Amino acid sequence: xxxxxxxxxxxxxxxxxxxxxxxxxxxxxxxxxxxxxxxxxxxxxxxxxxxxxxxxxxxxxxxxxxxxxxxxxxxxxxxxxxxxxxxxxxxxxxxxxxxxxxxxxxxxxxxx
Amino acid sequence: xxxxxxxxxxxxxxxxxxxxxxxxxxxxxxxxxxxxxxxxxxxxxxxxxxxxxxxxxxxxxxxxxxxxxxxxxxxxxxxxxxxxxxxxxxxxxxxxxxxxxxxxxxxxxxxx
Numbered sequence: 001x002x003x004x005x006x007x008x009x010x011x012x013x014x015x016x017x018x019x020x021x022x023x024x025x026x027x028x029x030x031x032x033x034x035x036x037x038x039x040x041x042x043x044x045x046x047x048x049x050x051x052x053x054x055x056x057x058x059x060x061x062x063x064x065x066x067x068x069x070x071x072x073x074x075x076x077x078x079x080x081x082x083x084x085x086x087x088x089x090x091x092x093x094x095x096x097x098x099x100x101x102x103x104x105x106x107x108x109x110x111x112x
Numbered sequence: 113x114x115x116x117x118x119x120x121x122x123x124x125x126x127x128x129x130x131x132x133x134x135x136x137x138x139x140x141x142x143x144x145x146x147x148x149x150x151x152x153x154x155x156x157x158x159x160x161x162x163x164x165x166x167x168x169x170x171x172x173x174x175x176x177x178x179x180x181x182x183x184x185x186x187x188x189x190x191x192x193x194x195x196x197x198x199x200x201x202x203x204x205x206x207x208x209x210x211x212x213x214x215x216x217x218x219x220x221x222x223x224x
Contacts, residue, residue, distance in 0.1 A: 004154075031211055033211075033212065033213070035215075040217075040218075040220075041217055041218070042116070042203050042205075042215030042216050042217050042218050043155065043203075043215045044215070045212055045213070045214060045215075048211065048212050050211075088154050088155075090154075090213075099157060099160065099167075099168050100145075100157065100213065101154075101156075101157070102154030102155045102156070103154055104153070104154055105153075105154055
């Protein structure tokens with residue numbers, strides 16, 4: 001079946017550093033969603049992308065829809081301790097449907 | 113605006129017992145999803161409703177799992193009988209437009 005691979009799997013960074021993570025698919029996607037999940041909570045939607053090449057920001061977060069439509073990137077600038085959590089990408093599993101599949105997640109830990 | 117509500121938050125049962133989870137989506141959201149999230153993995157779609165009709169249930173283990181959405185609003189997910197491998201967080205999400213999904217806090221199920 002289709003898979004979304006996220007990289008890196010986990011990362012430790014110092015507070016104030018910038019963070020980059022990516023998500024790749026074996027097939028073309030028309031939509032990319034980025035979520036953050038805190039322990040014991042459901043995922044929270046951060047950014048939604050709908051067009052190849054699109055660059056969208058939400059505060060310190062910036063996400064890009066890759067030109068090939070098989071990847072997406074999330075950047076966090078000037079990280080703070082509350083950025084700790086697991087970041088998931090998600091997209092529709094088959095073009096033309098809305099059955100979303102989720103990536104494997106990137107676990108972020110920020111060292112104060 | 114109230115978010116997606118789920119109950120209970122935690123449930124511990126013995127294998128072969130039955131369990132039910134409840135979800136109340138965001139008001140006006142026609143699409144409702146149930147996901148299973150096993151520890152260390154991303155959410156996996158179990159079933160998707162559009163109003164009170166099933167859009168996709170291809171990954172729902174129908175021999176033991178069932179779900180319904182009466183009157184196109186609340187939904188229940190049932191497991192009968194439960195197995196050890198059903199231990200997971202069960203997430204409910206809703207969407208206005210089948211693109212951006214908003215998640216509830218989840219129900220953590222432990223099967224012993």
